[in-house]
Amino acid sequence: MELIRGLHNLRDKHRGCVATIGNFDGVHLGHQKVLEQVKCKARLMGLPSVVIIFEPQPREFFAGSDAPPRLTRFDEKVRLLRYQGIDRVLCLTFNARLRSMSAQAFVDELLLNGLNVRHFVVGDDFRFGCDRMGDYAMLEAAGQAHGFSVEHTHTYLIDDQRVSSTRVRETLMRGDFELSRKLLGRPYCVTGRVQHGNKIGRQIGVPTANVRMHRFRCPLQGVYTVRARFADQQVCGVSNVGVRPTVNGRLPVLEVHLFDWHEEIYGKLMQVEFLHFLRPEKRFDGLDALKTQLFTDIETARRWFTDASGLHSRAEVN
Template structure:
């Protein structure tokens, strides 16, 4: 089981020597997986612990909160995915204003050398670190540190839609193109959370829904989607609405999933919703009966889509 630490001063008590891959790893997308594969092989060949160094919260939340990006994955799910990639140790360094003032040199000596006892360091070609991002890859590979660890640089990794990056994937999610998102993530975008009690409007219409809030997730474009709901290791086909429900003059944005052919009560339970493909935009109907008929058509379309796209 992966070990998770929150501070390098504490982690150093339990680490002997390590191969360290550094990054935020939000989404654990295909570009990340390529880097992780390289790091895992290095760790195995050098008999070192396969270690991730990331930062929580996101540095921008501390330094420039107005620019903090929404998360593709919840922290716990990110850890689960890193563990599936073979990671043994995660240092999710608690990022504070004090930590942000560590110089690039101190970062190398205090965090990498003495904290994680790094023998290999794996980074992307655009990696920056230290106070005001003063350190970069060229500094990391300088002779000054060559006796401490070897640096392995992963150059740009691109896919069908260009360079893999968490920021570009956030843009894809926001535009509602979930099939394109899957091409970059390697899996369908997941929204997860605890089912909360809503206004029960869906139940009154004959389509009871499981409602969850977005919290700090990237919010997809408003509309109706086909998707899968995972609950207690079982998968259910679903028609999913995300938006403000303009038919009822709603104001708060959240996600509602109607599990097709499901009988049960999910209130208070944790679910994961995988968004597969957008069916249509939200819209206002002239009367409720027309809305109910359209919702029935949405379910039929969702079934057709989900019979083609599994998770």
């Protein structure tokens, strides 16, 4: 899959495609159905499939840290789109210039001159251009004038409710990982490279692998049982997601204590699957209190894995 960053990097070879546009935060089952529409049409027309996304996401541009929590950071989203079999991703920087672009300029600069879109898949409520003045009817009219077709996306329902990033986000925030798996079509994971932290966990006997979240907010906050994967290895553990108030942290960080693990993994790509909510994040009166609570969390998490393993074994026997 080819990643194209910005309109200025479009070349003649990128002209002629079947495209869709959106945030695609989480790349959930609803998104996957849209991507299947795009890929099917692209195969029929013998053209590449293109997904247009934004960085930052528009609501982050307007609301900053008050924007809804992200399900996936940029590189996670690109990885998921690659896995879905999309040919190209065009990432547009959402800035003041793009925000002020008129609907007609959007059609002319992006769809016609930039991509020469032959088929465009969008939601029937899709709005675009400055002050959201462009709509589906305008796209259809432009298509008729310039020779491209426009298609509605199909609403995807689970349990009689539309699958959306908002619904996935709400599900994660209440710790319903069974439903989030159902909506995403996979377990909810955070993936990133293990980085050096301030080593406080190591000092108090609870070393952690740290991954920066690279987002204003995360839909998860608190302590969880997790399963971590890197390369061909898989390790159970307990994690904290949050700003670490006891040590005056500010931005969200994922910290994972891996059970019975002693190898160095700095720089490795780690995928963390969230399994069960243990407790909210809280501020403690000093490192001694934090240490006591962390050892309690580890013991609670180990018991959860033991109980979960027992339930799984009994289910297999039955």
